Amino acid sequence: SAVISQKPSRDICQRGTSLTIQCQVDSQVTMMFWYRQQPGQSLTLIATANQGSEATYESGFVIDKFPISRPNLTFSTLTVSNLSPEDSSIYLCSVVSGDGEQFFGPGTRLTVL
């Protein structure tokens, strides 16, 4: 199994600012993902965080809006830039363990005013 922590757990931000979310895993993992869960909606994959290289973004998500860093195999950050109220969501990181099971962090609840 993998234990994942995220910081912050929640934040309230002003329109036009940015928020950086940290994801820390208690073991080295190859695959790490960032998801968004909009209010009352399901989870949507934003990108795959690749260690040592640029993240791979899903359709509809771009690096300028959601820059991602992955400096090592236990840590990643997601920045949500130029915030608007439509960015209010829960952001979750997930990792895939050695046996292929995917574990999710507790999420970061973002509210944009």
Add this chain to the structure above:
Amino acid sequence: GNSVTQMEGPVTLSEEAFLTINCTYTATGYPSLFWYVQYPGEGLQLLLKATKADDKGSNKGFEATYRKETTSFHLEKGSVQVSDSAVYFCALSSTGGGNKLTFGTGTQLKVEL
């Protein structure tokens, strides 16, 4: 592309009632199928999974059978408890998809005494 369709919620049941939450999918190849559960105030947890046709995943009294012929993975439990109240997500990971998950919209279950 891949997609998952779940029955609409919320579903309200009395304790000890039988539960079925329908899930159908569209995917290329031979996906792995999952049910995740999100209890109130908690993160997403894997409930059960099945990786090939006719496999039955089971956990905590819940079961789901991978039906390739009907492209379905319905979640069932013979006797629900109040503690089962949560949001349930059906998801798939397609062959060669790099463990990326596609989620259904989620079904909220409320179990009453």
